[in-house]
Amino acid sequence: NETTTQTRSYANLKGKDQSRTITQIISTGEEYKINDKNTVGIKGSINYRDVTRHQINVNKSEKSSFEITKDYDRKNLGPQVEKDLEFGAKMQHNFAKEGHELNLDFVTSKSMEQEDNHFSNIYRVPVIPSTYDNTLIKQGDNESQLTLEYINPISETARLEAGYIFEYQKNDMDFYGESLNQVAKLWEKDILKTNRFIYSTNIHVFYATFQKEMGRFGFLSGLRAENAFVNANQVTTDTSLKNQYFRLYPSLHLSFKLNDVNELQLNYSHRIRRPEGDEMNPFPEYQDPYNLRIGNPHLKPEEIHSVEMGYQYKNKNMTFLSTLYYRYAYNGMTSITRYMNDSVLVSTTENISKSQSAGLELVIASTIGELINVNLSTNTFYNTIDASSLGYSNNKSIISWSANLSAGINISKCTVVQITSNYIAKRLTPQGEMAPSYILNTGFKQEFFKNKAAFIFTMSDVLNTVRNNSIVNTPELYQTVSRRRNARVFYFGLTYTFGNQGNKKKNTQLNYDIQQ
DSSP: OOOOOOOOEEEEEEEEEEEEEEEEEEEEEEEEEOSSSEEEEEEEEEEEEEEEEEEEEEEEEEETTSOEEEEEEEEEEOOEEEEEEEEEEEEEEEOSSTTOEEEEEEEEEEEEEEEEEEEEEEEEESOOOOEEEEEEEEEEEEEEEEEEEEEEEEETTEEEEEEEEEEEEEEEEEEEEEEEETTTTEEEEOTTTOEEEEEEEEEEEEEEEEEEEETTEEEEEEEEEEEEEEEEEETTTTEEEEEEEEEEEEEEEEEEESSSSEEEEEEEEEEEEOOOGGGTOOSOEEEETTEEEOOOTTOOOEEEEEEEEEEEEEOSSEEEEEEEEEEEEEEEEEEEEEESSSSOEEEEEEEEEEEEEEEEEEEEEEEETTTEEEEEEEEEEEEEEEOGGGTOOSOEEEEEEEEEEEEEEEEETTEEEEEEEEEEOOEEETTEEEOOEEEEEEEEEEEETTTTEEEEEEEEOTTOOOEEEEEEEOSSOEEEEEEEOOSOEEEEEEEEOOSOOTTOOOOOOOOOSOOO
């Protein structure tokens, strides 16, 4: 009898990333009322962000026989600069009937991000001289959106909305890599890390919705038609990929009022999520020599069908909403990690065959006098994933849940304290699972000068609990990844609003730096 044995190998990567960020934001806007029927307005903003980054990764690999095959530190000094410019203009025409209007909005933005990474690899095993390499990453993003919207309240119980939207987006990703020739002491271009990828989309959207109330019964029906043109150009290899698709996205919302405070609802919608430019770049991005990120130019948009049945109770001080739902998604985009060879891991994005989920959402929003506002929401669901298109034959299923709690305490009309928390239970991925995660944030806002000025303080991840833990468990690879942000984030801000805000709704929600 012959006995065959397979030697397993293990890789351990520990990383520490320290960064200092300085952000400068300037925004302004103005509206001008030409006459009783016509109003025009403009707005603009500038955002400049400067990041100083120090990073060290400790890489260690060994075989099951405890033989160490690699042991080295990879250090990085990577200054980063980001500039964002945005301009917007709008025009509104009001017809004689109240609420009957025509709106034209245009928004365009341009952003530029540059990372100048300087790497050094210091080896312990094997005992070889240190190596050095640099990457200069430039990413430009141009976006524009033109919206023409027509609103007509046909009667007290009927309303029509229709419009046209043109969306344009262009991503230009330019990567340059070089390494130090130890013999000649010269920097040489690294063709494996140098490439340029340009990705652009043009989307034409026509939409219409009609809303009608008939006694206790109400409905809102809508149809959205999209014609999308996608152009992906890998400049370095002189290859391009063009795609064009037309989709119809219907929606229907039905409601029936049992009485003044109780209502039944039934909804259907069809939604889409498109891939980003960096998810489609087929050229590898080197996180380090043994971990690559490669885009997939053949990604398809993810599409989701959703059916919801709900019950709502609403009075002066409390709103309760329960929703039973079923969602069917196909061409779902998911991150996949595989071995390229014995030592190099490759991550990419691929479409899975389909996934399904069914669950119950509960939402309670309540006010206690004028002092406290409380919002509690929970989502319990059954999820199943079919990843047979990726080579995994068995469907995977799980029962999971999440909960979100937000409480605002109005100490006075000008002073607000806010606490938010969120818990997400274990979730499935096509290759494994994501571990549970929890976060607690708090904030404070004090307004001055008749609410024109405000001092804002927020603290993210109060309990230092944010973790992103994932497991990949396949026949060829078992991998555990744990990411955490050690330092809590404190934010201090001072805002001042110029001019007359009119009937603009006051925003009391605070934003936090860390998200799960």
